[in-house]
Amino acid sequence: MDAVDVFIENRSCLDMDIYQLWLDGEIVEEICRLPFLTVQLDDTPSSKQILASYVADQVRTFHLLEKWLHSPAELADQPVFQLTDSCRTYLLEKYYTFDRQFMREILGRKFNKFRRKDFEDECRKTGVKLDSCYRQYENMRRVWKSVSAMDGCTMKNIHETFLLPDQLARDYSCVLFLSAYRMEMASVNLTKLPFDYFVSCAAEMMKGWTCTTQPSGPKGVSETLQANSEGASDLRIDKDFFYSMKEFRFLLERDAFESFRRAIGRNVPIQAALPGNPEIFRDSVRTMLTLALNVHHSKQFRLLFADITDKLLPAWKNAAWRNEDAVAFLNGFIISAEELNEFKSRDARLAGMWKRFFAVFNACVLRLFRTDEKPTVEFVIGQTS
Structure with missing residues (x-):
């Protein structure tokens, strides 16, 4: 006659150590060989069989629970397993x-x-x-x-x-x-960067570049943002806003560009401190403006991280810029544009659009540039170090 293992319980008893091992992809045979389970067992066939039956029962229970873990709202109402609130919370958090x-x-x-x-x-x-x-x-x-x-x-x-x-x-x-948006993550410079860097960048984008961005700035900008945010998701980029960035194309015109570059030089005190900075400033300003003007193209947005790490940051690293230097340059970049006569003479909406775009863009640049996980310098609009 075949032997059958029977376990009778009232409140469900779940071994969370085995649960974690099951989540890690371990099978019953591998779990049974782990020292923390075998250290107190007698070295007898019956003891090993009891352990194997116990582990198999736990794993079987987790498999039965799994369909409710897929639908968490139903987990509390299911009649099969009696679970405390804290147990349900733990199971869901670990599973996901x-x-x-x-x-x-x-x-x-x-x-x-x-x-x-x-x-x-x-x-x-x-x-x-x-x-x-x-x-x-x-x-x-x-x-x-x-x-x-x-x-x-x-x-x-x-x-x-x-x-x-x-x-x-x-x-x-x-x-x-x-x-x-299938953001490009496979370029050589991006493969070196950890997961948390991109989470930080995505959080900034969702807060500042999507249709749910909170209204701020001049009346026209606020009304547009309010209209876009109704019934919208922060998984959807504000494409109208991206398209409107083309209005800053005048900054690439020769006279406006030179005025802009000189204004940054006045507002960034590190220009005289590092070798090669005039060339770095000129190339960096042109690169940042070009990326902003073309971000409305789906492909260019998808390549944004790759373009930042391939086209903008190498010169900064070659010049041995520190995080503080990058913060000073990025803040100077934002405030310098608003000092230009070419900027002041145009639509009042431009100031709000400029800050909205480059507050997010510069935060992403700084995150991708950093080499320390917890930098001491934070990016703040309108301040220079």
Whole structure:
């Protein structure tokens, strides 16, 4: 007669150590060999069998729970498992937590349907088990399908739909934003940068460049932003705003450009301190203006990070600029344009548009330029160091 293991419980008893191992992609046989489970066992066949049955029961329970983890709102109402509120919260947070190195590998990809074996390269590069890679990708894909069509703040929508903590919901929303526009992440200079750098940039873009950006500035700009923000999502770029950046094309005209460059030189005290700065200033100003004028093209926006790291930052690093130098230049860039007669004589909306675009752009530049994880200098509009 076949032996059957029977476990009878009232309130569900879940081993969270085994839960984490299951999430990591470990199988029952591998879990049973881990020292923290075997250290107190007698070295007898019966003890090993009891352990194997216990681990198998836990893993089986997690598989049964998984369908409700896919629909968090139903987890509290399901009648099969009696779970405390804190247990449900823990299960969901751990299930949707992702490995940042793995997520960096797939950042910017479109959320198509893939099979497990399609993640073998990422598994090999990151050391994350294949099943775990597949689960994390499917989680991201599930979140995308649920919230991509919703209006309003994506982080809030994820928090309310999947009951995730704010920080994790923010990370998900930033990944969705970068993937929605298939941002280029594979250039040589970008591959060196960690996941958190791009999350920081995406958060700035979602706050300042999307249709949900809060109204500010002159009346005309505020009315336009208010109209765009109604029924909009922060996963959608404000394309009208990007298109309007072409109005700054006059700054590339010879006289206006030279006036602008000289104004930056007056406002940035580091110009005389570093060798080669006149050339760096001229080339940097031209590059930043060109990127701003062309960002309305979908391809140029997709390549924005690559263009910043390939065309703008190498000269700064070759000149041994510090974070403080970059902050001074970027702040000087913003305030200097508004001093120009060519700028003052045009539409009053330009000042608000200029600040709105370059507040975000400069924050992204500074984030990608930094080599320290927690810099001591912050980017502040209108101040120079």
